Amino acid sequence: MVTEEEIEKVSKLMRIGIDDHKEYVEKVHMMINFFDILDSAGVESEEISMPEIPISKLREDEHIPFDDKLIERLNHYKGTYVRAPKMSS
Amino acid sequence: MNLKISALDYVQEVKTGNISAEDFVANTIERIQNVDDKLHAFLSVNEDAINQARAIDKKIKSGEKVGDCFGMPISIKDNMCIKDSKTTCASKMLENFIAPYDATVIAKLKRQDAIFVGKVNMDEFAMGLTTEFSAYGPSKNPWNVEYVSGGSSGGSAVSVSALECVASLGSDTGGSVRNPASFCSAVGYKPTYGLISRYGLISYANSIEQIGPLTRTVKDTAFMLNLITGIDPNDDTTIDNKNEDYLSGIESGIEGKKIGIIKEMIGEGIDPAVLSATKDAIAKLEGLGATCEEISLDMVKYSVAAYYTITATEAGSNLARYDNLRYGYDFPLDGYEFNSYISKARRKFGPEVIRRMIIGGFVPSAGHSGKYFLKALKVKSKLTKEVNGAFKKFDFLISPTVPILPFKLGEKIDDPVSLFLVDINTVTANLTGKPAISIPFANSNGLPIGIQLMADSMHDKLLLQAAYALEQTVRLPEVPI
Numbered sequence: 001m002v003t004e005e006e007i008e009k010v011s012k013l014m015r016i017g018i019d020d021h022k023e024y025v026e027k028v029h030m031m032i033n034f035f036d037i038l039d040s041a042g043v044e045s046e047e048i049s050m051p052e053i054p055i056s057k058l059r060e061d062e063h064i065p066f067d068d069k070l071i072e073r074l075n076h077y078k079g080t081y082v083r084a085p086k087m088s089s
Numbered sequence: 090m091n092l093k094i095s096a097l098d099y100v101q102e103v104k105t106g107n108i109s110a111e112d113f114v115a116n117t118i119e120r121i122q123n124v125d126d127k128l129h130a131f132l133s134v135n136e137d138a139i140n141q142a143r144a145i146d147k148k149i150k151s152g153e154k155v156g157d158c159f160g161m162p163i164s165i166k167d168n169m170c171i172k173d174s175k176t177t178c179a180s181k182m183l184e185n186f187i188a189p190y191d192a193t194v195i196a197k198l199k200r201q202d203a204i205f206v207g208k209v210n211m212d213e214f215a216m217g218l219t220t221e222f223s224a225y226g227p228s229k230n231p232w233n234v235e236y237v238s239g240g241s242s243g244g245s246a247v248s249v250s251a252l253e254c255v256a257s258l259g260s261d262t263g264g265s266v267r268n269p270a271s272f273c274s275a276v277g278y279k280p281t282y283g284l285i286s287r288y289g290l291i292s293y294a295n296s297i298e299q300i301g302p303l304t305r306t307v308k309d310t311a312f313m314l315n316l317i318t319g320i321d322p323n324d325d326t327t328i329d330n331k332n333e334d335y336l337s338g339i340e341s342g343i344e345g346k347k348i349g350i351i352k353e354m355i356g357e358g359i360d361p362a363v364l365s366a367t368k369d370a371i372a373k374l375e376g377l378g379a380t381c382e383e384i385s386l387d388m389v390k391y392s393v394a395a396y397y398t399i400t401a402t403e404a405g406s407n408l409a410r411y412d413n414l415r416y417g418y419d420f421p422l423d424g425y426e427f428n429s430y431i432s433k434a435r436r437k438f439g440p441e442v443i444r445r446m447i448i449g450g451f452v453p454s455a456g457h458s459g460k461y462f463l464k465a466l467k468v469k470s471k472l473t474k475e476v477n478g479a480f481k482k483f484d485f486l487i488s489p490t491v492p493i494l495p496f497k498l499g500e501k502i503d504d505p506v507s508l509f510l511v512d513i514n515t516v517t518a519n520l521t522g523k524p525a526i527s528i529p530f531a532n533s534n535g536l537p538i539g540i541q542l543m544a545d546s547m548h549d550k551l552l553l554q555a556a557y558a559l560e561q562t563v564r565l566p567e568v569p570i
Contacts, residue, residue: 002457007447014405014450015412016443017432023440027505028447034506035398035452035461041391043467051326059322068189075419084414085422085430 002032090116092252093567096161096309099255103149103159110149110160114142114204117162121206121253124570129228130238130247132167133175134207141204148202156202157316163198164254166242167208168215169300170289171195174205178291179223180213181437182411185418192289193324194258194300194317201316206254209244213439215260215293216404217241218268218511221502222441229498230273231570232535236495239269245303246273250568255305256313260290262298263396264490264515267527271490271539274529274565275303276556278310279515281546282522283328285314286321292407294400295326297519307528307557311335314549328547335550343558344378346484348542353389354488354514362533363489370530370540371487373562374555381487384479388472389517393509395472396516398452398465405449408442411435444505473521480545485555488514490527490539514541524549526556530563537565 004025011018011025018024076083090112094102102108118138125131135141145160165171168178170188172195177183191199198205212222220228220243228243230236231251238247242259246269249257259266261279270277278301285300292298302313314335321327348371355367371381413420413434420434438446452461479486492514501508518525523546527539540559544552 002451007451010450010454011447014409014446015428015431016435016446016450017429018443024444024447028444028451031397031444031448031505031509032451032461034509035394035465037394038391038398038461038464038468041388041395041464041468041471043464043471046467046471048463048466049470049473053325058325066190070189073187073189074415075417076414076422082414083422085425085427087427 002029004029007032092116092120094255095306096255096304096312099161100157100159110142110145110204111139114160114162114206115139117206117254124251125253127229127234127570128231128247128251129226130209130244130251130253131164131207132177132179132210132225132244135205138162138204138206145202156200158198158201158203160202160204161256162206162254163203164207164209164245164248164257165195165205166211166245166257166259168211168260168291169195169258171205171208175208176291178214179211179225180439180442181224182417186416190289193286193321195289197317209248209257211244212241213442214291214404214408215241215262215265216441216445218264218508219502220244221498222439224439227498230495231568232274232495232537235497236536237272237498239272239495241265242303243269246270246275246277249273249275249303249305251570252568256309257303258300259303260298261301261519262294262400263512263519266301266303267490267515267525267539267541268511270303270527272495272537274532274537274568275305276307276310276529277301277303277527278314279518279525280314280318281328281524281549283326284318284330284549286324286327288321288323294403295407296403297399307526307553307560308336308339310526311339311553330547333550335553338550339554339557341554342377343374343555346379346555347482348374348379348381349384349479349483349486350381351389351486351488352383352385354492358510359489359492360494362494363492363538366531366533366538367489367540370559374487374559377558377562384483384486386472386475386479386517388468388475389513391468392472392516392520393513395465395468396512396520397448397509398461399469401445401448402453402462403449404445408446411438469520472517476517476521476523484544484551486543488541490514490541494533494536494538518543522546524552526552528556528560529565530559532566535569
């Protein structure tokens with residue numbers, strides 16, 4: 001059983017501001033508690049299988065020219081750099 | 090003009106000169122203008138569609154080579170990039186995002202002279218199964234506008250069912266093509282994982298999601314697969330299908346095939362009308378020469394929890410890119426410190442996206458990953474073993490696509506767990522990578538019921554043959570709008 005305080009802490013770490021406690025924390029709490037059903041699945045000894053793609057199957061790591069200057073589409077593009085918010089107050 | 094024709098009939102009619110692409114597309118646009126105020130399938134309409142159709146007619150008249158679609162009007166879920174077009178993912182976060190490139194599926198369809206009549210509605214970032222989480226309001230079910238369309242590819246299903254296009258592309262992460270197809274009486278297809286490139290599909294949960302067609306007939310789905318499947322150097326998870334022709338042999342029938350009835354998908358909570366339709370479908374398949382037998386897949390009861398744990402984790406990572414610097418909307422920088430700026434900007438996400446991001450941060454976090462994320466991956470592995478075992482005995486697995494009938498708008502929106510459980514029959518195909526199809530099969534009090542068939546990986550062609558056989562046993566009422 002998770003606590004609402006734990007959920008609020010994770011939200012802050014993920015840079016998600018929460019105003020409406022009922023809309024977010026309570027519903028997330030309900031959702032995560034639903035996941036507790038996984039405890040009764042009896043899969044503790046199960047191996048996790050992951051698909052593997054060999055390096056030989058990956059495409060060549062080569063530059064593919066793109067005719068659009070995507071950086072110019074950014075909201076805060078200033079000609080030679082992109083402006084971002086200051087890192088500390 | 091009869092807009093209720095299949096994709097294959099459309100191609101034939103235009104090819105033989107019985108109708109022009111321009112007339113058909115113009116009538117389709119008129120249809121959208123007439124009915125979409127009530128249905129809200131479309132988020133944007135291609136204003137140049139009629140001109141594009143006219144250009145295709147010119148090519149036909151001049152004897153130039155014309156692509157296999159012959160100007161067929163197709164709608165596209167708004168999470169696939171069409172170069173120089175808005176791609177919003179039904180989110181305010183991307184309300185002004187113009188895609189700088191074509192998704193692979195779009196490039197392939199363009200080469201075949203398809204016409205994209207518009208981008209269609211969905212749950213924001215594909216997180217939902219009713220379209221009620223679209224930032225632009227829900228789509229309505231054309232069979233009864235007080236009911237949900239299903240989702241997240243609800244706009245795709247509505248646009249096909251309500252004759253606003255001939256076919257559509259959706260994406261299916263946990264049933265997002267099959268669920269709305271079932272609720273709106275369309276054919277919805279989730280291919281084997283890797284059969285269709287995801288390049289240019291805005292990511293939600295990469296390890297299990299796939300693009301899939303929604304059409305009026307099973308043959309149309311096979312036709313669409315012929316156009317959009319195949320290996321793609323831009324998506325290393327794609328698999329080589331050796332240019333399989335999904336249409337050839339589609340009428341082969343299912344005599345002698347073995348079908349497993351998944352016990353956990355017709356049990357507790359199933360609507361009596363859905364159960365009755367499922368039994369009817371089984372009887373019809375047996376009448377066609379298949380043998381049907383019940384099978385138990387124990388992990389199905391844990392599949393929804395595993396699915397939401399895995400998808401939220403992947404979503405938490407995928408949505409981290411929306412920091413309003415690389416992708417976002419016009420929001421001034423001044424007065425904010427870096428973290429508070431991102432936190433403030435992310436308030437443009439709707440409530441369901443925020444909830445899933447929080448879950449996506451929580452379930453794989455230190456101290457919790459063993460309880461949630463790793464266990465979910467283990468359930469996924471065990472479920473895959475169970476399903477692989479089932480396909481050693483059976484050719485196909487059958488269940489209702491959704492265990493309940495379409496429900497009223499707003500009925501379940503405040504109960505997330507009740508909404509989760511609507512996915513119980515569809516997530517297995519995604520977690521195991523298997524192909525699955527929803528076939529319109531019945532109608533109860535004016536609301537559609539779909540039947541789901543699933544096959545082993547890369548048996549997509551066989552699956553379409555079975556689906557076609559079942560489709561031929563039913564005659565359904567006309568959509569009332």
